[in-house]
Amino acid sequence: MGIGPTGCPPLKFPRAFDRFYTRRMQRDVVITGIGAVSAAGTGADALWQALDEGAVKTGPISALDASGFPCRLGGEVPDLKARDFVPKSYRKATKVMARDTELAVVAAQLAIADAGLSSRGSGETGSCATGDGAHAIVPERTGCQIGAGLLSAEVNELTAALATSTDDQGRFDLKQWGSGSAAGGDGANAMGNLPPLWMLKYLPNMLACHVTIIHGAEGPSNTITCAESSGILCVGEASRVIERGDADVCFAGGAESKLNPLGLLRLTFAKRLADTGESSDASAFALPYSESSTGGLPGEGGAILMIEGRAHARARGATIYAEVAGFGAGHSGVPIFPGVFDEDPGPTQTDAGLFRAIRAALDDAGVEPDEIDAIVPGALGVPSADAGEQNALRAVFGDRLAAIETITVAPNVGVATAGHGALLLAAGALAIRHQRLPARVHASGTGTEPSPLRVGACASRDASLHTVLVCTPSLGGQVGAVVLRKSDRDA
């Protein structure tokens, strides 16, 4: 197979116009850098170590007093310091970053350094120096696609402002709230108590925007908001951008934190979380695909991958984790929110969108189901989602499913919602890099689970991993699947 730029029709426009746009199609897209941030810590090594050792990094939530919520355990990112991961000149901007954005900014910085690439923003950071000889990205040939969720307003900050606009019974007074805004007045008892840039902090595209600004990534840019599958969809779409020739390199992945009051509230309302009660033993809730699971544990974080055209990676002598060999997407259809306002169709349902997405990804990669060496499924621990997922996988792989190895991430670090799919991809790529199946954590142990997947607890071991499927269901039903393949023609 021919490698490298396959060329595009000669540009017929004047030179002054050429400078704006070139298109260089590339056949193969590869992962050359991983930046992961999760309860396991900061960096892909920390994630891999936790997975390999079978460490449970979830525990009692400390970021807020969660005692009023049914779920009080989660996977928090320890010691996140975004300030240390941006150029000095950009430190001030971290003040207008929501935590989701900080997570993405840190992950992006880790990813570009890991890939041996450099940008205008990658050099002078305290925690993540670019190595000598790093290859500088070309701004207009660098894209950015980062999945995000609905960023939660900080309840303290907002209520401090709301509390200035109440009537004599302590109820919110809309007229008072508006009054300070007229004619340029800042209103001591009104909305003027919110910082001017308040809303900008919470726009979902701020993850991608801050990353593009820090690194000067001027190419195609997108923010996909499809819950757990966002990261997979972003990596798939970014791969298509490179394939069609609109970029050579992309930051691609997703990040989110719902470890805040509004985030936990919404996940509770959506029936996504386990009821942990007073328990402090997070490992007891690692129950994906178990009928006894009452829901998952919330995580936070995500991953950004540096992906690039193989020819581009080879030309600069990059180390390749894996090839993004195939991508598929789909929609699950009904039910939208089982148990919320749709009936839960129970354990026999098949996620038809996921089935479609997996088949499309396999077709795109040109592989048969029996060529898949391992699966990295969503394993959300939400009974309706798990049922749909395992039945979709069984529909694709048939009886062989029980013989395919499974890599799970949620039992170790929780479900980082919009960051989850990207962490699954990072896990898959790391397993290929290490040629190793990480340990699996599962509270019910082997032999007891009714799942057709191999999901029982087991230790890590070396394994020959050539082709790995990564997929996840999602709240809302937009789903994606990616086939990763070991690069046999490493640069």
Add this chain to the structure above:
Amino acid sequence: MSSNRTPRRVVITGMGCVTPLGHELETFWRRLLAGESAVGPVTRFDASTFATNFAAEVKDFDLRAIIGDAAEGHAGAGLGTRFAIAAATMAWRQAGLAGGGAHDPERTGVYMGSGEGSLDYENFFASSLAAWQAETRSVDTKTWAAQALEHMNAVLEVEQEPHVSISHLAREFDCRGPAFNCMTACAASTQAAGEAYEIIKRGDADIMLAGGEHSMIHTLGMTGFIRLTAMSGRRDEMDTASRPFDKTRDGFVMGEGAGVVVLEELGHALARGATPLAEVAGFGSTADAYRITDIQPEGLGAQRAMSAALHQAGIDPSKPDDQGRAPVQYVSAHGTGTPENDGIETRAVKGVFGDQASRVCFSSIKSMTGHLIQAAGAVELIACVLAIRDGKVPPTINLQTPDPECDLDHVPNEARDLSGAGGVDVCLSNSFGFGGQNDTICVKRFVG
């Protein structure tokens, strides 16, 4: 990935919109050409004391009137989602897909640039204030959680997640193909249409419902933009407050609504006897990578987005077309009416079109509809297709005081009939988002 994908042509076979100027395509278009303003006082909540107490609201909207009993299946849906279902239904019908059997669910997807919904404000505010501790200036989270779990509306909260309108559309129209929601702020629905075009072109689907919905005419939406000083404050002249390209412009006017198009692979459309309304010819997406709050002063990101779309469409912007007309007959401006945007966008158009720039009609329908935020791009794309159909370009109204910075042909105050001058064959539609995300889509007359 497999590489032998031959380029496929993508056409628009159906369109639907819910806008402040009407919930039906022809009403919307007639009022645009008549230069009507949809701006009035905010009625959704008591904004009487707000610095901006006006907006362009969608009026008299009833989903049931458009989709009948099927509305029951979407009972809990938020306002924006209901706009989207109505717009998509109209598009689906125009495309001849209603009644079922005409589409393969596996090859039919949805790509929306839908915005978040509205919070259950009353109970959210009450829960927050009940848990507020003045001494420590913080919320007691345990009390807050108890209050919020008891009083806030669970269905509303879940429904306001931005990808939920897609879940409703996929259910209503039985779509199992690629499904995405993007939130690139004010660029979102142009991006959605552009990305959906790429998905069909590369062969991952044959039909895509694409567009966006949004309503930010609610307490915190209006508050957020007022604090950013992005909206017009002409409380006494609200009818004429939306003044793109006018020297006295002082910010945008909030609108709301939805626009949805049916994009379809040409061969697929022709095989089932559908009528192509226009062809999507190019799409460009770029990032300014400049600042969170400001646009790159020369509009370089916007220039690259327009150039990419034109390049794919095979159009040289520096030369007249083969009939001697401007290379593109209509550019639908992002044209928000903020002091910053309109001047920079004008510079960007000059940068791309050079000597030809002054010959291009370059107007902003936001002067009439207000700014539909994430839904704006899809509605403006629809206006472009109608401009091609009728050879008429909608005006920029409220343009009374020329601004030397905005000195192109903004089609001031009256629609332009180009049908005697060769009509309209090629349009660009621009959308730019906070944070520097730029998207441009190119549509042209379908010629078989």
